[in-house]
Amino acid sequence: MSSEYVVFILSLLVILTAIINLIGVLGFYRFKNFYLRLHAASVSTIGGAFYPLLVLSIIAFIEKEHYIGVSLLLSAFLILLLSPTGTHALARATYRKRIAIPEPLIGDKIKEEEASS
Numbered sequence: 001m002s003s004e005y006v007v008f009i010l011s012l013l014v015i016l017t018a019i020i021n022l023i024g025v026l027g028f029y030r031f032k033n034f035y036l037r038l039h040a041a042s043v044s045t046i047g048g049a050f051y052p053l054l055v056l057s058i059i060a061f062i063e064k065e066h067y068i069g070v071s072l073l074l075s076a077f078l079i080l081l082l083s084p085t086g087t088h089a090l091a092r093a094t095y096r097k098r099i100a101i102p103e104p105l106i107g108d109k110i111k112e113e114e115a116s117s
Contacts, residue, residue, distance in 0.1 A: 006062065013055050020047030034100035042087040049079045061079055 024044020031037045053076035060069035094100050095110065 010058060013051050015050055017051040017055075020051070022045065024048065033102060038087055039092055042083060046080060046083050048065050049083075050076050053079070064066050076116070096101065 009023050021044055024040050024047065027040030028044070031040055036055070045098060053072050056073035057069045057076065060066070092110075
């Protein structure tokens with residue numbers, strides 16, 4: 001009886017992954033700004049990689065493959081931590097080199113910080 005609940009929860013996580021990937025792809029093609037597209041790609045990467053690895057680690061723990069489960073959990077949390085960091089570094093480098101200028105630009109905190117230094 002409890003294995004049916006686990007399968008149901010894991011199926012919901014897989015469906016959630018598919019929905020997050022679909023939203024990320026639609027956002028990537030719909031948005032016109034580089035930074036908004038970068039955000040959509042980042043959300044899709046995190047949601048599309050974290051949840052499947054989480055599902056696989058749960059399956060590995062159920063099957064008593066603890067080494068594989070731990071390595072999958074570690075991979076999932078590394079993606080969860082490092083993907084936003086990489087996205088931020090890419091966005092900041094693009095902004096500083098003026099490769100893509102955000103439009104519309106309402107406020108520019110980076111430029112204000114550089115001017116005050």
